[in-house]
Amino acid sequence: MVCPVVVWLESVDICMQRLKEAGAEFGRVLGVSGAAQQHGSVYWNSRATSLLASLDPAKSLEDQLEDALSLPHAPLWQDSSTTAECRALEAEVGGPQNLADTTGSRAYERFTGPQIKRLFDYQPDDYANTSYISLISSFVASIFLGKIAPIEIADASGMNLMNIETGKWDEKLLKACGGDSLRGKLGGEPVSGGTVLGTVSKYWVERYGFNEDCIVAPFTGDNPSSIVSLSNPGDAILSLGTSTTLLVSIPPSDSHPVYMTTSHILAHPTTPGGYIAMLCYKNGDLARKAIRDRHYSGDWAAFDESIQKSPPGNDGYLEFYFLHKEIIPDGVIGEYAFKNGKLLAENDTALTSSGAASYARAVCESQLLSIKSRLAHILPHASEPLHRCIVTGGASNNLTILQMVADVLNMPVYIATTSASATLGGALLAKYAWWKQARDAPEASFEEMRKESTGSGKDLKKVVDPREGVTKIYDALLDPYQECEDIVISMNQSSTDS
Numbered sequence: 001m002v003c004p005v006v007v008w009l010e011s012v013d014i015c016m017q018r019l020k021e022a023g024a025e026f027g028r029v030l031g032v033s034g035a036a037q038q039h040g041s042v043y044w045n046s047r048a049t050s051l052l053a054s055l056d057p058a059k060s061l062e063d064q065l066e067d068a069l070s071l072p073h074a075p076l077w078q079d080s081s082t083t084a085e086c087r088a089l090e091a092e093v094g095g096p097q098n099l100a101d102t103t104g105s106r107a108y109e110r111f112t113g114p115q116i117k118r119l120f121d122y123q124p125d126d127y128a129n130t131s132y133i134s135l136i137s138s139f140v141a142s143i144f145l146g147k148i149a150p151i152e153i154a155d156a157s158g159m160n161l162m163n164i165e166t167g168k169w170d171e172k173l174l175k176a177c178g179g180d181s182l183r184g185k186l187g188g189e190p191v192s193g194g195t196v197l198g199t200v201s202k203y204w205v206e207r208y209g210f211n212e213d214c215i216v217a218p219f220t221g222d223n224p225s226s227i228v229s230l231s232n233p234g235d236a237i238l239s240l241g242t243s244t245t246l247l248v249s250i251p252p253s254d255s256h257p258v259y260m261t262t263s264h265i266l267a268h269p270t271t272p273g274g275y276i277a278m279l280c281y282k283n284g285d286l287a288r289k290a291i292r293d294r295h296y297s298g299d300w301a302a303f304d305e306s307i308q309k310s311p312p313g314n315d316g317y318l319e320f321y322f323l324h325k326e327i328i329p330d331g332v333i334g335e336y337a338f339k340n341g342k343l344l345a346e347n348d349t350a351l352t353s354s355g356a357a358s359y360a361r362a363v364c365e366s367q368l369l370s371i372k373s374r375l376a377h378i379l380p381h382a383s384e385p386l387h388r389c390i391v392t393g394g395a396s397n398n399l400t401i402l403q404m405v406a407d408v409l410n411m412p413v414y415i416a417t418t419s420a421s422a423t424l425g426g427a428l429l430a431k432y433a434w435w436k437q438a439r440d441a442p443e444a445s446f447e448e449m450r451k452e453s454t455g456s457g458k459d460l461k462k463v464v465d466p467r468e469g470v471t472k473i474y475d476a477l478l479d480p481y482q483e484c485e486d487i488v489i490s491m492n493q494s495s496t497d498s
Helices: 005-021 048-053 061-068 083-092 096-103 112-122 124-128 136-145 171-185 202-208 222-230 285-295 300-309 359-378 399-409 421-438 446-452 468-497
Strands: 002-004 041-044 073-075 132-135 235-240 244-250 264-267 275-281 317-322 334-339 388-392 413-416 460-464
Touching: 002 005, 005 061, 005 073, 005 136, 041 073, 041 112, 041 136, 048 061, 048 136, 083 096, 083 112, 083 171, 112 124, 112 132, 112 171, 132 136, 132 171, 222 235, 222 244, 222 275, 222 388, 222 421, 235 399, 244 359, 275 359, 285 300, 285 317, 285 359, 300 359, 300 399, 317 359, 317 468, 334 468, 359 399, 359 468, 388 399, 399 413, 399 460, 399 468, 421 446
Parallel strands: 235 388, 388 413
Antiparallel strands: 002 073, 041 132, 235 244, 244 275, 264 275, 317 334, 413 460
């Protein structure tokens, strides 16, 4: 799965032009940062530095920077073509757990290190013609800066190339993915969010009227940016979008997080020594919508009513829906139904004929029980219990699903008053960098800025509380759920082996 890089250049052009036409006063902007889709990578050629530094304000970015690319297309997070490279990278360091212990994650197809390795192994000429490699976030930062920007530390955590505890590139992994030249192509060591990289280039001053003192801070990934805008330690953020993502902010402590092969640990963008724990599922809203269309004629109201009329625990029925190869559990695909822990045959109509069970409840319960079964294991051993769950994404306006989130995870559920949490997080990173510079306080914390400032995010609304009796039902389902999931994993392994 790739995207033409020119699409992003055109998008920046269109966005800026529309803001200009709307009367945006760019001269009042003090700092620029932002958020971008994680894991995607952009490949610059040797002309990039000179073209970035000499942009003509009379022309668009699209017209000038297409010639700065060694590859016209960028691999995206949905790409799954690098399985062989993932296994080779894990073997290089002694297995997936060793890689997770070093980088915070085992090797994943969408991660940038395996993507670079594939280019290095199979397109050596294109790799040799690549002078710099950016993530999408640092690519956009480079455009504003007028030179190649370093990669931000939280986004760098999604590459399988950075040591998660030191925040530096790992030499062995660099060589395994791109040989001796990869370090130089990455444009320096990762940097923390809130760092001042410089000021906007003349292009932005002359074309749009930016103040020449407007600073540029590192852009980060969309998930870390949501953490910046929405949460404090003790919060969980659950994004119920096309994919399902759980994010937990972990403050610095004497005990580091637990590194596992079924979750991710990222460096925190604004808190040195802090981390973000992440669970990511590919079949989120994709599966919910498929069940809605198949059994409820595409009607969300009917989907919700089916949940409301069925009991928590779904009368013993549990179903797994993996329309695409899943991330957690790794590589599973297909649909599997269980009744009281017993696998049902494909043509078994037991759930259909049951007056109590619900397909809608089945898909939502299985997704949330997967999160619940893993959540406690990814936090440091001395962590305090999580005290609230902030839900974002398309399903955050569905009260029926939100009530189930509260009941399964045993946390009150809040929603953000803005749907643009990642966008807001990017703006806050710019504000943080400017705020530290203005006070000559490079060690000042993001929390200090937030306490001092108004308009610093976290406009949250509580919508539902967990119901104690219902939560106990889900607590009792954890072991049966895990046994059913183990059967599904075993079936997929047997199918792969044969």
